[in-house]
Amino acid sequence: TQLLEQSPQFLSIQEGENLTVYCNSSSVFSSLQWYRQEPGEGPVLLVTVVTGGEVKKLKRLTFQFGDARKDSSLHITAAQPGDTGLYLCAAATGTASKLTFGTGTRLQVTL
Amino acid sequence: KAGVTQTPRYLIKTRGQQVTLSCSPISGHRSVSWYQQTPGQGLQFLFEYFSETQRNKGNFPGRFSGRQFSNSRSEMNVSTLELGDSALYLCASSLLQGFSRSGANVLTFGAGSRLTVL
Numbered sequence: 001t002q003l004l005e006q007s008p009q010f011l012s013i014q015e016g017e018n019l020t021v022y023c024n025s026s027s028v029f030s031s032l033q034w035y036r037q038e039p040g041e042g043p044v045l046l047v048t049v050v051t052g053g054e055v056k057k058l059k060r061l062t063f064q065f066g067d068a069r070k071d072s073s074l075h076i077t078a079a080q081p082g083d084t085g086l087y088l089c090a091a092a093t094g095t096a097s098k099l100t101f102g103t104g105t106r107l108q109v110t111l
Numbered sequence: 112k113a114g115v116t117q118t119p120r121y122l123i124k125t126r127g128q129q130v131t132l133s134c135s136p137i138s139g140h141r142s143v144s145w146y147q148q149t150p151g152q153g154l155q156f157l158f159e160y161f162s163e164t165q166r167n168k169g170n171f172p173g174r175f176s177g178r179q180f181s182n183s184r185s186e187m188n189v190s191t192l193e194l195g196d197s198a199l200y201l202c203a204s205s206l207l208q209g210f211s212r213s214g215a216n217v218l219t220f221g222a223g224s225r226l227t228v229l
Contacts, residue, residue, distance in 0.1 A: 033218075042115070042201050042220030043154075088154065098167050099218070101146075101154035 004089055004102035012108045016078050021105045023089035024071045030092055032072050033099070034063055037086040046074075079109045113137065115204050115221035123227045129190040132224045136183050136204030142166075143185040144218065145177060148199040157200075160185055161208040192228045199223040 007022045023032070031050040035043035047056050049065035049072060056063045060083075062075040072089055089102040116135040124130050136143050145157040156169040160179035177187040183204075189196055203218040 041222050042203070044220070045217055048217075090154075098156045098159065098169065099144075099146075100156070103153055 006102040006105050010106050015111050019076050021074045021087055023102050028069050032091045035088045081109050084109050115219055117202050117221035117224050121225050124192050125229050128192050131188045132200055134185045134202030140204035140206050141183050142205045142208045144203045145187050146201045194228050197228045199225050
């Protein structure tokens with residue numbers, strides 16, 4: 001069974017701080033996605049990374065896929081209260097339709 | 112365009128009962144996947160349907176089943192409910208089946224059906 005370990009599990013920071021969330025596995029993935037889920041809602045896709053070493057930026061969010069396609073990180077610059085939520089990484093293996101989700105990182109950004 | 116619609120949003124059942132959850136995908140999407148989300152296990156894949164056929168199945172007992180209709184709407188059923196089945200059941204639709212190396216396929220999730228088993 002593939003496992004995606006995310007760290008940290010919980011993160012409480014103040015507005016304006018930077019943070020990094022990690023997603024690690026011993027398995028190689030064909031692609032990896034990051035989602036954010038808010039209370040009462042389903043996860044919303046933020047980004048998909050497919051190439052080892054790839055870096056993608058989405059406004060204040062920077063996503064990186066490890067060279068060996070086994071790990072990924074999400075960096076948020078100058079966090080805002082609107083960034084609060086559960087961040088999930090999810091990986092696909094081959095062309096299978098099944099996604100394996102990470103354990104999740106719950107982020108709270110306070111004023 | 113309308114998103115993924117799941118009904119009911121909330122429901123309470125007792126042990127031993129059965130439940131049916133419904134998912135209407137985004138118009139034009141032919142793939143529907145189901146996931147179970149619990150605080151202890153996180154998000155776990157249940158199954159995926161594409162063109163009315165189950166294409167992939169997660170590691171859940173046979174009490175969990177599903178189907179897809181010709182209009183791509185999907186239902187999942189859980190029989191003989193157990194306390195541990197209490198969870199948020201999420202449905203996601205996508206245009207394509209599977210995830211290519213290009214990452215072109217995108218899952219859009221519904222808001223979920225929260226099931227409480229007493």
